[in-house]
Amino acid sequence: xxxxxxxxxxxxxxxxxxxxxxxxxxxxxxxxxxxxxxxxxxxxxxxxxxxxxxxxxxxxxxxxxxxxxxxxxxxxxxxxxxxxxxxxxxxxxxxxxxxxxxxxxxxxxxxxxxxxxxxxxxxxxxxxxxxxxxxxxxxxxxxxxxxxxxxxxxxxxxxxxxxxxxxxxxxxxxxxxxxxxxxxxxxxxxxxxxxxxxxxxxxxxxxxxxxxxxxxxxxxxxxxxxxxxxxxxxxxxxxxxxxxxxxxxxxxxxxxxxxxxxxxxxxxxxxxxxxxxxxxxxxxx
Amino acid sequence: xxxxxxxxxxxxxxxxxxxxxxxxxxxxxxxxxxxxxxxxxxxxxxxxxxxxxxxxxxxxxxxxxxxxxxxxxxxxxxxxxxxxxxxxxxxxxxxxxxxxxxxxxxxxxxxxxxxxxxxxxxxxxxxxxxxxxxxxxxxxxxxxxxxxxxxxxxxxxxxxxxxxxxxxxxxxxxxxxxxxxxxxxxxxxxxxxxxxxxxxxxxxxxxxxxxxxxxxxxxxxxxxxxxxxxxxxxxxxxxxxxxxxxxxxxxxxxxxxxxxxxxxxxxxxxxxxxxxxxxxxxxxx
DNA sequence: AAGTAAAATGTAGATTGCTAACATTAGCAA
DNA sequence: TTGCTAATGTTAGCAATCTACATTTTACTT
Numbered sequence: 001x002x003x004x005x006x007x008x009x010x011x012x013x014x015x016x017x018x019x020x021x022x023x024x025x026x027x028x029x030x031x032x033x034x035x036x037x038x039x040x041x042x043x044x045x046x047x048x049x050x051x052x053x054x055x056x057x058x059x060x061x062x063x064x065x066x067x068x069x070x071x072x073x074x075x076x077x078x079x080x081x082x083x084x085x086x087x088x089x090x091x092x093x094x095x096x097x098x099x100x101x102x103x104x105x106x107x108x109x110x111x112x113x114x115x116x117x118x119x120x121x122x123x124x125x126x127x128x129x130x131x132x133x134x135x136x137x138x139x140x141x142x143x144x145x146x147x148x149x150x151x152x153x154x155x156x157x158x159x160x161x162x163x164x165x166x167x168x169x170x171x172x173x174x175x176x177x178x179x180x181x182x183x184x185x186x187x188x189x190x191x192x193x194x195x196x197x198x199x200x201x202x203x204x205x206x207x208x209x210x211x212x213x214x215x216x217x218x219x220x221x222x223x224x225x226x227x228x229x230x231x232x233x234x235x236x237x238x239x240x241x242x243x244x245x246x247x248x249x250x251x252x253x254x255x256x257x258x259x260x261x262x263x264x265x266x267x268x269x270x271x272x273x274x275x276x277x278x279x280x281x282x283x284x285x
Numbered sequence: 286x287x288x289x290x291x292x293x294x295x296x297x298x299x300x301x302x303x304x305x306x307x308x309x310x311x312x313x314x315x316x317x318x319x320x321x322x323x324x325x326x327x328x329x330x331x332x333x334x335x336x337x338x339x340x341x342x343x344x345x346x347x348x349x350x351x352x353x354x355x356x357x358x359x360x361x362x363x364x365x366x367x368x369x370x371x372x373x374x375x376x377x378x379x380x381x382x383x384x385x386x387x388x389x390x391x392x393x394x395x396x397x398x399x400x401x402x403x404x405x406x407x408x409x410x411x412x413x414x415x416x417x418x419x420x421x422x423x424x425x426x427x428x429x430x431x432x433x434x435x436x437x438x439x440x441x442x443x444x445x446x447x448x449x450x451x452x453x454x455x456x457x458x459x460x461x462x463x464x465x466x467x468x469x470x471x472x473x474x475x476x477x478x479x480x481x482x483x484x485x486x487x488x489x490x491x492x493x494x495x496x497x498x499x500x501x502x503x504x505x506x507x508x509x510x511x512x513x514x515x516x517x518x519x520x521x522x523x524x525x526x527x528x529x530x531x532x533x534x535x536x537x538x539x540x541x542x543x544x545x546x547x548x549x550x551x552x553x554x555x556x557x558x559x560x561x562x563x564x565x566x567x568x569x570x
Numbered sequence: 571a572a573g574t575a576a577a578a579t580g581t582a583g584a585t586t587g588c589t590a591a592c593a594t595t596a597g598c599a600a
Numbered sequence: 601t602t603g604c605t606a607a608t609g610t611t612a613g614c615a616a617t618c619t620a621c622a623t624t625t626t627a628c629t630t
Contacts, residue, residue, distance in 0.1 A: 017577085018578080019578075019579060019580095020578095039618090048580090049579065050580090050581095050616095051579080051581090051618075051619085052580080054619095055579090064617075066617080069355075070320060073359050074362030075362070077362040089543055089546075091543070092402075093402050093406045093540060097397065097405060101394070101396075101536075102397075104393060104532050104535070105393055108389060108390055108393075112386040117382065120378050139560070140435055143429070143435065146427065146431060147428040150428065189564040189565045190563055190564055191565055216565055242432065242531065243528055243531055246531070247389050247528065250385050250389070250524045251381070251386075278476055279476060280474045280479065302606085302607060302608085304607075323588090324587070324588060325587070334608065335588080335589085335609090336588095336609070340608090351588080571630100572629100573628100574627100574630100575626100575628085575629100576627085576628095578623100579623080579625080580621105580623070580624080582619105582620090582621085582622095583618105584617105584619075584620090585617085585618075587614105588614085589612105590612090590614095591611090591612085591613095592609105592610085592612095593608105593609080593610070594607100594609070594610085595609085596605100596606085597605085597607085598603105598605085599603090599604085599605100600601100
């Protein structure tokens with residue numbers, strides 16, 4: 001749903017007439033401020049006549065100019081409203097709460113759009129076929145590994161999280177063909193992680209990496225899942241990458257669940273039932 | 286930013302005239318479909334005249350009807366586009382990737398709006414003043430505790446994560462006045478967690494709880510931070526609550542950083558430098 | 571290469587919806 | 601009740617969008 005309009009523009013671009021393309025180009029470049037424009041303004045800016053703008057809207061399947069503008073506004077809202085934030089020491093709690101949530105959301109949306117569905121598919125496939133998943137990660141990525149372990153463990157797989165380089169090394173050499181390693185790193189350049197990943201590869205395991213693209217780890221892994229956050233290394237970037245990693249793990253886990261099908265679902269229910277005993281009962285009214 | 290308009294409506298409702306309230310009521314009830322309406326339609330639907338609708342828009346601070354509608358459209362887009370999802374076994378990877386990300390975003394937005402700024406402020410205050418933070422949580426919340434530990438540790442605080450009920454119990458009795466416990470639970474009803482929380486309280490510690498409202502844990506804690514996700518206990522709800530908890534931790538950590546000010550920032554830089562040694566160097570072009 | 575037909579684009583006017591000015595009504599106090 | 605003020609509605613003008621038609625461009629045929 002998110003950049004619907006962008007896609008619609010891309011898909012129909014070839015079908016557009018020459019002067020309609022002018023309009024399309026202008027809209028693509030300018031984006032947000034187009035929502036404030038009247039049809040005359042847009043016509044002038046794109047250097048075409050008003051009816052051409054209208055025909056452009058119709059060609060994309062909209063009712064008219066207003067309809068187009070409304071959709072554009074909604075697109076702009078969903079894409080642009082969650083910007084990277086810059087913390088100001090004078091911010092109120094309310095303000096930086098907003099900023100942090102919004103930038104997290106923005107990063108999620110960005111990664112969602114970038115995430116390669118093919119590699120995701122491949123990752124899910126190998127996970128669905130394996131019995132052993134080891135998760136490697138240090139520092140801020142260590143809790144994500146535990147989380148991943150937790151998720152896959154629920155799916156009746158043998159999942160382990162290693163956040164200690166020695167344990168990782170020892171575990172890596174015991175890996176076999178068909179086993180899967182999920183390597184998680186915010187930088188993609190952690191030396192120890194690269195080392196153990198190499199060991200895992202030598203042992204014949206398949207390595208899925210959650211890390212930024214164009215990093216040593218990304219090159220090493222058979223199945224890289226890129227998590228590239230906005231260029232500037234703001235505080236927000238560091239914070240969001242953990243969260244994004246987690247959501248990617250969610251996607252993987254759900255994918256595996258769906259692939260494994262009904263029997264796993266039943267297993268999940270059993271777990272849910274068995275955990276109930278650890279809680280105080282819900283009050284009945 | 287998100288449901289700006291909703292807030293604007295709420296805040297200015299009393300200031301509106303009687304017939305303008307009719308319009309406000311109608312907009313509140315109908316919401317999304319108003320974006321398709323012309324001023325005549327809305328006037329007819331709210332059973333007022335067209336200028337009244339216009340005055341209503343102006344009273345809320347908009348330029349005119351179009352301006353109001355544009356904002357409404359953007360609001361509708363940001364609020365409605367990230368719905369709770371229902372997984373379909375025939376979904377493609379691309380499709381359920383979208384669904385999972387979107388529902389996560391939706392939940393984040395929801396929690397952001399619900400999160401009480403006062404309690405947040407209080408939580409930040411006590412965290413800024415303490416030297417010891419213990420994080421308690423089991424199961425899926427355990428990795429969140431580790432994450433929280435990680436975050437606060439970076440801020441030069443003595444932070445520990447306990448995910449073992451025995452360790453928690455032993456740690457709880459050593460707590461002193463001024464110490465802080467962060468209790469994290471998706472259900473708010475985990476028996477062991479309630480037990481150790483009570484011990485912490487008896488020892489004089491301040492308890493911050495991340496959990497749903499109207500749960501035993503929420504009642505127990507001095508500073509509850511509610512994480513209420515949509516009613517239906519879909520798969521998505523369970524997944525998102527961990528992530529939401531993490532973002533709340535982010536907000537707390539940033540808040541503390543800002544409160545502690547410059548010296549902590551310097552400390553953060555030192556950590557960053559010291560970690561650099563663990564990575565392979567960036568290639569220079 | 572020139573002419574013709576069809577497609578593409580622009581111009582001008584009609585229509586529709588938005589807004590401003592004014593009129594009327596309702597509410598309230600003296 | 602009367603007069604005043606605030607609230608709402610009516611009417612009309614204006615501005616924006618859209619339609620119908622004219623002109624230009626493009627491509628294809630001879």
